[in-house]
Amino acid sequence: MATLRLHHSIFSASSQKVRLALVEKGLDHDSVSVDLQAGEQHMPAYRALNPRGVVPTLIHGDAVLIESAAILEYLDDAFPEPALRPHDAVARQRMRAWVRRLDDVHHPANGMMHYALLGRPALKALSPERLEAMLQAMPNRRDRALRAAAARLGIEAPEFADAVRTQEEMLDALDADLTNRPFLIGDDLSHADLVALPYVARLEQMGLLALIVASDRRHLAGWYDRMKTRSSWRESIGALPANVVQHWQSLGQQAWPRIVPHLQRPPDVTPAPVFPRP
Ligand SMILES: N[C@@H](CCC(=O)N[C@@H](CS)C(=O)NCC(=O)O)C(=O)O
Structure with missing residues (x-):
């Protein structure tokens, strides 16, 4: 079998989707780390593989595969067992609708929350010239605008408030679709679960577990x-360095009082502190 080589970042939600699928399908692969903070995604050699300058990219033999959702489809086409897509046409359509929604709507919101809450100190540490160069290197206009808002205004940016509401809607929609079924599309794990998981996990890693386990989202909490x-x-999300996640959680918890006003339905529990108070 031709080698599979994944260019990715362990911190990237899109990369995590592909890593989840590779492990679920029992596919060995080589791993090439792309340091997003250092801007390696914009190096000419990487941009030749992935012109948008984003991770992940999967190399399979001579094939260069980009776009995580399309990579998941490819993996099921190339390695049918175990299947991560339902056979029924309606169920498969529902799976793809979830994947599309998560990619189009919730991925940018996740990025906005991540950079405004967690990435801002690093963005603020850049000189104005370096920040501008980093923004200009981003080929996608929407990504660039969100990153600029995160750098300039952090959690005070209107885009941050919008992102919080967008992710709250995602949690409600996930909870609704998980009512009386173990996975999003029924009895079996599918792409929809693998694509949703990194965004839900990132909320916990931001110290916002209370949002997920709110008592009226018990289907989601169980999933x-x-x-x-x-x-x-x-082997993927659960293996992130504990010190990084603890740092993220403390940043999110500090920001919690400024997140609550953006929520339509604040949870009935407040986030617990990561470190016990003396
Ligand atoms: N639609 C793309 C999105 C990929 C994407 O946005 N990746 C982010 C990390 S999750 C990235 O590489 N960002 C580059 C940057 O921050 O400059 C996919 O699903 O593969």
Whole structure:
């Protein structure tokens, strides 16, 4: 079998989707880390593989594969077992609708929350010239505008408030679709679960677990617990460095009082502190 080589960042939600799928399908692969903070995604050699300058990129033999959702489809086409797509046409359409929604709507919101809450100190540490050069290197206009708002205004940016509401809507929609079924599209794990998981997990990693486990989102909370028992979780999202996640959680918890006003339905629990108070 031709080698699979994944160019990715362990911190990237889009990369995590592909890593989850590779583990679920039992596919060995080589890993090439792309340091997004250092701007390696914009180096000519990487941009030749992925012209948008984003991770992940999967190389399979001579094939260069970009776009995480299309990569998941490719993996199921090239390696049909175990299947991560339902056979039924309606169920498959529902899966693809979820994947499309998560990519189009919730991926940018996740990025905005990530950079405004967690990435801002690093963005603020850049000189104005370096920041401008980093923004200009981003080929996608929407991504660039969101990153500029995160750098300039952080969680005070109107885009941040919008992103919080967008992710709150995602949690409600996930909870609704998980009512009386173990996975988003029914009895079996599918792309929809693998594409949703990194965004839900990032909220917990931002110290916002209270949003996920709010008592009226118990279907979602149960699904999240079940997803965390899988080896695909342990080998990807669950393996992020603990010190980084603790740092992120403390940043998110500090910001919690300024996040609550943006929520339509604040949870009935407040986030617990990561570190016990003396
Ligand atoms: N639609 C793309 C989105 C990829 C994407 O946005 N990746 C982010 C990380 S999650 C990235 O590489 N960002 C580059 C940057 O921050 O400059 C996919 O699903 O592969």
